[in-house]
Amino acid sequence: MEATTSRSPSKLRGARAGRRRGRIRWRRFPLVFGAAVTLGAGTVVTTTAAEIPVSFAVAGSPFTVTAERLEATGATQFASFRADGEGTRHPVAVVGIRSARISGLCQSAVTRSPFGAATLVIRSGAPAPVRAEHLALDLSRLTGNMTYKSVEMGRDAATLNGSGVTGPAGTYGQQARKLSIENMRLKAWSLTAGMFSLAGADMSVRRGERPCT
Secondary structure, eight states: OOOOOOOOHHHHHHHHHHHHHHSOOGGGOOOOSSTTOOOOSSOOOOOOGGGSOSOOOBOSSOEEEEEEEEEEEEEEEEEEEEEBTTOOEEEEEEEEEEEEEEESOEEEEEEEETTEEEEEEEEOOSSSOEEEEEEEEEEEEEEEEEEEEEEEEEEEGGGOOSSSOOOOTTOEEEEEEEEEEEEEEEEEEEEEEEEEEOTTOEEEEEESOOOOO
């Protein structure tokens, strides 16, 4: 004869609640693109755009991103300010992009310390382009050969509808249905994304100041 055991309904409910409390809600874990990126040779994807912090203190210096080509759908831009950890406010060009494909991407961040400088470098693998969705960048500088399609300049930043990123009412804004940039080089204080995927990527840390060029 087999022995059987039973639990009261209250004990069963308590056990289920304990299991729920012990679970990790992975969808709420944001992945920061930059110095805190953990990157292997596969693909890195951030959380959904709704789960990215709306505001955070930026590092004390901008990082560098270069690319052979960026092809974007739905791009918006307006001017604003971002504060670093010490409270210093930096003027930025806020750029929103609904979706993008980026070829030949290189991202670098220089860290300076009493022991010298070190540079974190992340490169995308070839030939697959980087895929990104719902991007928001705070730029201090951008250079390259840019082409806009269906562009609107002088639009109130609060009414921008191209990327999902809007600015304060009364602020100058502009947007385009399509944007392409060749030989892109930018300095950014921050970057957030609903999805950022790098296939076959490589990350390295080098002594000295060796930013992407």
